[in-house]
Amino acid sequence: MQSPETEVLRLLSFALFLAIWWIAALLVGGAKLPSPPAVLQVMIAEAASGALFLHLGATLARVALAFTLAMSVGSAIGYLMGRIKLADRLGDPWLILLLNLPALVVIVLAYIWAGLTEAAAIAAIAINKLPTAIVTLREGTRALDRSLDEMASVFAMPRWRAFRHVVLPQLAPYIAASARSGLSLVWKIVLVAELLGRPNGVGFEIGVAFQLFDTPRLLAYSLTFAAVVLVIETLLVQPFEARANRWRPRAA
Amino acid sequence: MRLEVDITGKTFRSAAGGTHEVLAPVKFALQSGEVGVLIGPSGCGKSTMLRIILGLDRDFAGHVARPPEARIGMVFQEPRLLPWRSVEQNVRLAAPDVADAKLAELFRILELEAHRDHYPGELSLGLARRVALARAFAVEPDILVLDEPLASLDDALAGRLRDEIATLVASRPVMTLLVTHSLDDAVRLGDRLFFLSPRPARIVAEVPIGIPRDTRGEAEIAAIKASLAQRTQGDRTERDAS
Ligand SMILES: Nc1ncnc2c1ncn2[C@@H]1O[C@H](COP(=O)(O)OP(=O)(O)O)[C@@H](O)[C@H]1O
Ligand SMILES: [Mg+2]
Numbered sequence: 001m002q003s004p005e006t007e008v009l010r011l012l013s014f015a016l017f018l019a020i021w022w023i024a025a026l027l028v029g030g031a032k033l034p035s036p037p038a039v040l041q042v043m044i045a046e047a048a049s050g051a052l053f054l055h056l057g058a059t060l061a062r063v064a065l066a067f068t069l070a071m072s073v074g075s076a077i078g079y080l081m082g083r084i085k086l087a088d089r090l091g092d093p094w095l096i097l098l099l100n101l102p103a104l105v106v107i108v109l110a111y112i113w114a115g116l117t118e119a120a121a122i123a124a125i126a127i128n129k130l131p132t133a134i135v136t137l138r139e140g141t142r143a144l145d146r147s148l149d150e151m152a153s154v155f156a157m158p159r160w161r162a163f164r165h166v167v168l169p170q171l172a173p174y175i176a177a178s179a180r181s182g183l184s185l186v187w188k189i190v191l192v193a194e195l196l197g198r199p200n201g202v203g204f205e206i207g208v209a210f211q212l213f214d215t216p217r218l219l220a221y222s223l224t225f226a227a228v229v230l231v232i233e234t235l236l237v238q239p240f241e242a243r244a245n246r247w248r249p250r251a252a
Numbered sequence: 253m254r255l256e257v258d259i260t261g262k263t264f265r266s267a268a269g270g271t272h273e274v275l276a277p278v279k280f281a282l283q284s285g286e287v288g289v290l291i292g293p294s295g296c297g298k299s300t301m302l303r304i305i306l307g308l309d310r311d312f313a314g315h316v317a318r319p320p321e322a323r324i325g326m327v328f329q330e331p332r333l334l335p336w337r338s339v340e341q342n343v344r345l346a347a348p349d350v351a352d353a354k355l356a357e358l359f360r361i362l363e364l365e366a367h368r369d370h371y372p373g374e375l376s377l378g379l380a381r382r383v384a385l386a387r388a389f390a391v392e393p394d395i396l397v398l399d400e401p402l403a404s405l406d407d408a409l410a411g412r413l414r415d416e417i418a419t420l421v422a423s424r425p426v427m428t429l430l431v432t433h434s435l436d437d438a439v440r441l442g443d444r445l446f447f448l449s450p451r452p453a454r455i456v457a458e459v460p461i462g463i464p465r466d467t468r469g470e471a472e473i474a475a476i477k478a479s480l481a482q483r484t485q486g487d488r489t490e491r492d493a494s
Contacts, residue, residue, distance in 0.1 A: 150308050151332045154324055155346040155391060165345050169336040 074133025082141020292448030
């Protein structure tokens with residue numbers, strides 16, 4: 001996938017980051033910016049008590065649910081809007097509204113209307129992701145090759161077979177792109193939703209750390225979360241994207 | 253089984269509001285076992301007519317009576333293969349019931365055996381056309397529609413492929429509609445030739461060929477071509493005189 005040189009450069013870059021952090025910590029002082037070992041110590045303590053995994057697990061579960069919900073509903077709506085002119089005309093004003101609604105507004109309103117519940121949190125996160133999923137899939141659907149649809153219809157392919165073998169492969173790159181951008185959006189929003197109205201999760205812990213001005217704790221949680229995000233993106237999202245684009249003759 | 257085409261007109265509307273008349277009244281019928289050939293200049297409306305006949309374009313004036321249960325095999329002007337599926341998958345997706353032996357025979361006749369697992373992006377135009385032919389024959393069609401299947405191939409390959417089409421058409425009772433520019437292809441493959449005018453297309457001459465396809469030798473083919481040439485020559489002088 002990547003050349004050894006790139007791997008070495010990455011490691012060097014990471015080491016440089018740690019070095020700068022450490023030096024800065026020495027200059028500024030441990031209260032404002034704890035040194036790497038201090039943060040590591042908190043991480044180990046939280047992991048040993050199980051709290052770290054509990055909060056990470058809660059956050060990941062919310063991400064998974066909201067992401068799946070937004071992707072499936074958004075893809076279906078986007079496909080319909082791309083295929084059916086009337087659906088496009090009806091849906092477009094809603095889409096523009098959703099696209100321009102700040103995430104914070106959606107989250108606060110969801111908590112006010114549905115209470116400080118799990119369902120409200122997940123719905124709010126999903127609604128933030130929904131419009132971009134719709135837009136991407138609508139674009140993909142509009143770009144579908146009509147001549148292949150005609151081919152499928154002349155050969156009397158059943159609907160499902162045509163969808164699976166003719167339509168879906170053309171949509172796959174758009175679904176992958178939407179998944180990738182969607183996931184990075186959901187990672188950010190889930191923390192806000194947790195901070196404002198959930199009794200657990202990484203966002204909740206960061207809120208607690210903020211109130212106590214507990215920087216080591218704050219860094220321990222956010223860095224662990226960032227690492228998990230990085231691992232999921234490289235191990236899950238990138239291979240899926242590469243697979244979706246596999247048949248393309250060396251396109252960018 | 254009988255195909256009746258009675259198109260009274262087809263007009264494309266441009267986005268600017270202009271109209272573009274592509275088909276004049278066109279009327280003909282075809283029987284099972286017959287090969288009808290549409291011959292006409294480029295851009296006269298042949299592909300448009302095929303799309304109407306196949307039910308892909310319903311925005312036209314007139315009527316097409318196609319046997320409702322008829323299985324259709326089509327070779328489009330461009331191969332229209334699925335780039336993300338292999339050659340064999342492309343054929344099997346259109347013809348899920350095709351027997352392995354039948355498929356093997358088709359691939360042998362069309363010399364595609366070595367390319368079963370290749371993807372369309374890896375094929376030359378000639379090979380892609382042959383895959384499109386294999387796909388059309390694999391469905392064991394009742395109606396076979398070929399839109400310039402031999403265009404832009406070199407003469408040797410076109411000749412071989414034409415013989416293969418003749419073999420395949422003769423191997424089962426099928427109604428065939430072939431579009432071509434080439435008088436030679438028309439006379440070798442066709443039972444009835446329909447000569448079309450420039451756009452908007454109408455049938456200027458319908459020429460049945462009396463000699464059955466399998467007994468047509470080189471001498472007969474040359475004779476038919478000569479008489480047709482004379483005829484079109486005659487048409488032209490007539491038109492020039494008027
Ligand atoms: N979708 C379309 N919209 C507008 N004009 C079209 C469309 N399809 C074909 N035409 C026009 O109709 C005419 C006939 O096209 P076509 O049937 O493809 O010709 P042929 O197959 O005989 O070469 C051409 O002038 C072409 O530009
Ligand atoms: Mg054409």
